[in-house]
Amino acid sequence: MNRIIDDPDDVVEDALVGIRAAHPDLLVGTDHPRVMRAAGPGNAGRVGIVTGGGSGHEPAFVGYVGPGLLDAVAIGEVFASPTARAFEAAFKAADGGRGVACLYGNYAGDNMNVKMAVKLAARDGLTVKTVVANDDAASAPSHDRGRRRGVAGEILMWKTAAALAAEGADLDAVIAMAQKTIDATRSVGIGLSACTIPAAGKPNFSIADGTMEVGIGHHGEPGIAVRPIEPARAMASTMMDTVLADLPFGRGDDVAVLVSGLGATPVMELYILYRHVAEILAGAGIRVRHRFVGNYFTSLEMMGASVTLTRLDGELDRLLALPARSIGLTVMGDA
Amino acid sequence: MNRIIDDPDDVVEDALVGIRAAHPDLLVGTDHPRVMRAAGPGNAGRVGIVTGGGSGHEPAFVGYVGPGLLDAVAIGEVFASPTARAFEAAFKAADGGRGVACLYGNYAGDNMNVKMAVKLAARDGLTVKTVVANDDAASAPSHDRGRRRGVAGEILMWKTAAALAAEGADLDAVIAMAQKTIDATRSVGIGLSACTIPAAGKPNFSIADGTMEVGIGHHGEPGIAVRPIEPARAMASTMMDTVLADLPFGRGDDVAVLVSGLGATPVMELYILYRHVAEILAGAGIRVRHRFVGNYFTSLEMMGASVTLTRLDGELDRLLALPARSIGLTVMGDA
Amino acid sequence: MADTIDLLAAGPILDDMVRTIVDNADRLNSLDGATGDGDHGVNMSKGFRRTAQKLALAPQGLGDGFGMLAETLLDEIGGSMGPLYGSFFLDMSTVLRGRTTLDREGFATMLRAGVAAVVDLGEGQLGDKSLVDVLVPARDAFEAAAARHDSFSGCLAAMDAAAEQGFEATRDLVARIGRASRLGERSRGHLDAGAASCRLLLHALAEGLERQLADRVGAA
Amino acid sequence: MADTIDLLAAGPILDDMVRTIVDNADRLNSLDGATGDGDHGVNMSKGFRRTAQKLALAPQGLGDGFGMLAETLLDEIGGSMGPLYGSFFLDMSTVLRGRTTLDREGFATMLRAGVAAVVDLGEGQLGDKSLVDVLVPARDAFEAAAARHDSFSGCLAAMDAAAEQGFEATRDLVARIGRASRLGERSRGHLDAGAASCRLLLHALAEGLERQLADRVGAA
C-alpha cells in the first residue's frame, strides 16, 4: 500500500497528533481524544458552532475550526461517524453559555450519534440545536430531500452560521441562518477513481478506468449514472444541469461557488472544471460573488470533484465575506 | 484516463482561464498568455519578485502570486520550463522601477530560459538578478550543490525575499535575502506512485506497488534509493537523516518546516508524517518556529511527500511571519 | 421455579452476552460482508470487550451493567451500532434503576423501553432488514405470552423463539435501511448482520435469566 | 563558382531548414524516446512550423530570417531547445545584421558566434552527447578548411561532413548533459536526438548555400 502511515488502525490518532503539532495557533485538544477546539480565549457569550464527521475528508472537518468558523469538532474513524460521546464532548468544548449549534451532514451514523449526544448534553443542561446538511442533489430525488447526503455545502453553512454567531446572534438565529444556507445550497460530485481505507487495505468500491460515476458520494456511495469519461466541458454541463435545475437557480441570481477536489485530482484540473462552471453560470445570467476552488472536502485519494452552489441574498453574501481563519479556509475579510 | 480535462494539449491554457476566473482579487493576466501578475496597484517603487516553472505543480507557481509574495510568474507547459519570452514578460510585469529578482528552481530548461530572458530584458534597460533554488538534498552530493534541483524550499525563499522587498529594500538586498534563505534550506522527497502528463497519456516513470523512491524529484527524477515501503515513522527518519545531516542542522537551531504532499497522498497522511518530523526535531533539540503542512508543491497526482527545513536567524524568522496572501499560502501576520 | 430475578446477582449474564458477541465476531463480519462493509463483528466486539474488562474490575448488577455497557458503546463505537445498542441498553438500564428485583412485568417494561429507544433513534421499521426485525417480534412475543399469563420463564422462551424467527426472516427481506439498502434487491437472500448480533444478545439474556429463575427455585 | 552569397536572395534556405525538421519530426521523437522523453521532434517542429507560416506571409533574407526563427523559438518553445537554438540563430542573425552578402570569412564569424552562444548558454562540452558534438566539429572543420584556403563551397562541404561524423559519434558517447544524462551508461549505443536535428539543420544550410554559390556562377 502506497501510504504514509504507521499502524493502519491508528491513522486517526496519529494524524491528530500531527495536526495539533502543526497548528498550535488554531487548534487545541480537549479531554476527549477525538475532540478538538479552537485555540484562544473560547467563545464565552457566543453561540458555539460544532460539527463532526468521519476522518479521511481532510481538511474537513477539523480543518474548519478557527476564528470565524467552527468552535469545536468531533472526529470519527475513517469514513465513520464520531461517537455520541465525542459529539457531546464537542458540544461542551464549544459551549459559551448561549447554546450550541451542531451543523453536520446527513448520514445514518451521524444522525444517531448526534441525537444521542444532544440527549446526553441535555441531561447536563446544555441546549444544542441541529441543522442537517443535505446538499448532495444526486443522492435522492428532490421530493425526498430528507434522504440526501451532506457534502461540501456544509462548509458554506458553517461559514455563515459562524459569522452570525461571532456577531452575537442567539441560537435560534444561528440555527435559522445555517438552515437557510443549506436550503439554498446544492452539490453534485463526479468520481473518477476509488479510494482505500487504510485499515481495510483495499477499496470497497471501484470505478473502472475510462468511466466516471456521476453523483458519487463522499464514501463511494453509488451515484446516479456510471458513464464513459467525458471532456471537462461535458462533465461541467452534467454537473451544472443537476445542480441548477434542482433549487432551481435562475437568471439574476447571485451565488457562491465551491469546486472541491476529492483528493487525488490535480489542482490544475479543478481549475479547468471551474472554468466551465464559470462559463455556464455566465451564460445562465447567474452572478458569482464568492469562489472557492481547491481540495476543500476530500475522500482520501479518490479522483474526481464536486461542485457546490449557494444562492445568496444580501445577508448570506455579507456573512461569507466576513473574516475567518482555519486550515481549510481563510477569508481576509478586506474585500 | 481519469482526468478532468478537455484537449490534453491545452490543459495549461484551460487551467489558466479557470485560475483567472476564480481569483480576480489575487491575479490578473498580462499581454503574455503565459504570464500572470498580482492584482492591484502594482509595485511601483519596490523590487519585483518573479518566478516561473512548469505547470502541474499547483499551487506552485502561480498560486504564490499575491501581496507579500510573488509579483509575477511565468508559466510553462506541464513539467516544462516557460519560454524565455514568458520570463521576460514576467520581468516586465513585475518591474516597479527598482529592478527584478527572479527566484527560480535549478533545472536545465529554466536556467537557459531565464538566462536568455535576462539578456532580452537587459536590452530594454531592465535589471534582473537571479537566485537559483537548489534545496533538494537528494539530487546531488553536498560537494556538488550546484547540480541540485530546486523543490518546495523555493516557497520559503519567495516569502522572505518578497517580505523584504515589501519593506522597500533594494535589489541587492532582496537577492541576498533569497540566497541566504535557500542556502539555509534543505529538502527531500519520497515518491510512492507515479503520475501522468495529460498530453503523454501514460506515466514516464514508475514506482512499483509496495515500494517507495527516496529522493525522487518533482518530475519523477530518480532518487537515491528504491526501497520496500516503510511505516511513516521510518520514512520520516530516512528523510530527516538526509536533511539534518546536510546543512547540517543542530541542537539549538530555530527552523521553519514545510511538509508538502506530492498531489494524491491524503492530507491525513501528511499530518502523520509531520507528527514524526516534529518528534524527531524535538528529540534533536531543534525548535520549530513556523510550520506548513499541506499540498504546497505538487507533481500532478503523484503520491508521496517532501520535507523542507530552513534554519532561521532572527531576520528570516521575522520575514516569514509578515503578512502575505495567495492561493497557496496566506499568512495573517498577527502572530 | 421462581418468578423474580435478583438483579444484583444477575450481573454474570452480561459476561455471557459479551462472550457470545466476541465468539461470533467473525461470523458477524462475514454476514455483514455479504451486504455491507464487513465490520459488524469488529464494531460490536470492540465495545463489548471493553465492557468485559470494566466488569472484571468491578462486577455489577444487571441494571448498572446495562448502563456500563451503554456508556461504553456510546463512548467507543461510532457509526450506527454505538448509538443504537447504546440507547437500547441505556434505556433498559434506566427502567432498572432503583430496582433490586425483576419480574415478568418489569422485564416487559424494560424490553419495551429498549426497543422503543432503538426504533426512535434509528427510525427502522419491521421489515426493513435490521435489528428491528428481531427486537419487535421478540418484544411482541414476550408481551403476548405475558398476556396469556405464561410464567416469566415461559415468556422468555417465547421471546427467544420469536427472536430466532425474526432473525431467520431477514433472509428474505430487501434492506431498506443502513448500508445494505444500497444493494436494493441484491440484499435479498442474505441474513442481516445486525439482526444476527441482536438475536445472539437476546438469546444469551433469555438463557441467563431462565437459568437464574431455575436456580432460585433450586436454592429456595 | 561564386564565393559570396546574396543574403537577401538566400531566404528560401530557411524553408529547406524548416522542411527537414518537420519531415524528420517522427524520427527525432523516436531518437529522443530511446534516451529521453520522446518529444524532440514535437518541440522542434512547433517553432519551425510557426516560422514557416510567418515566412510565407513575409519572406525574409537569411539574416532577418534567422532573427525571426530565433524570436519564434524563444517565444514558443520552453524547455532547453527554445533557448539553445534560439540563441544559436539569434547570435548568427546579429552577425549578419547590416550585411547584404556573405563570404567564407563572414560565414566563419557567424558560425563561431552561433556555436559560442549555444556553449555559453548550455554549458555543454564536446563529448557530452548533445548538439555541441555536431556544432563544434562543424565549426572547426569549416575553419580548418578556410585556413587551407579551400573555397567557400569547399568549406561548407567540410563542415557538412564533420557535422555528419559528429552526429554519428554521439552513438558511442555516454550522455553527461540533458535528460539522457540520467541514464548514465545506458545512454551509450543510442544516437543523440539534439545532435540529429542539428545535423539536419547544418546539412540543409550547407546544401542551400552551396546551391546558391553554384547558381550564381551559372547566372553570372
Ligand SMILES: Nc1ncnc2c1ncn2[C@@H]1O[C@H](COP(=O)(O)OP(=O)(O)O)[C@@H](O)[C@H]1O
Ligand atoms: N437505522 C437502523 N436501525 C436499526 N438497525 C440498523 C439501522 N441501520 C443499520 N442497522 C443495522 O446495522 C447493521 C450493520 O452494522 P455495522 O456493520 O456495525 O455498521 P455499518 O453499517 O456502519 O458498518 C445492519 O445489519 C442493520 O441490522
Ligand SMILES: Nc1ncnc2c1ncn2[C@@H]1O[C@H](COP(=O)(O)OP(=O)(O)O)[C@@H](O)[C@H]1O
Ligand atoms: N545543455 C545542453 N547543451 C546542448 N544541448 C543540449 C543541452 N541539454 C540538452 N541538449 C540537447 O537537447 C536534446 C533533447 O531536446 P528535447 O527533447 O527537445 O528537450 P527535452 O530534453 O527537454 O525533452 C538532447 O538530445 C541534447 O542534444
Ligand SMILES: [Mg+2]
Ligand atoms: Mg458494517
Ligand SMILES: [Mg+2]
Ligand atoms: Mg462500517
Ligand SMILES: [Mg+2]
Ligand atoms: Mg525530449
Ligand SMILES: [Mg+2]
Ligand atoms: Mg521534453
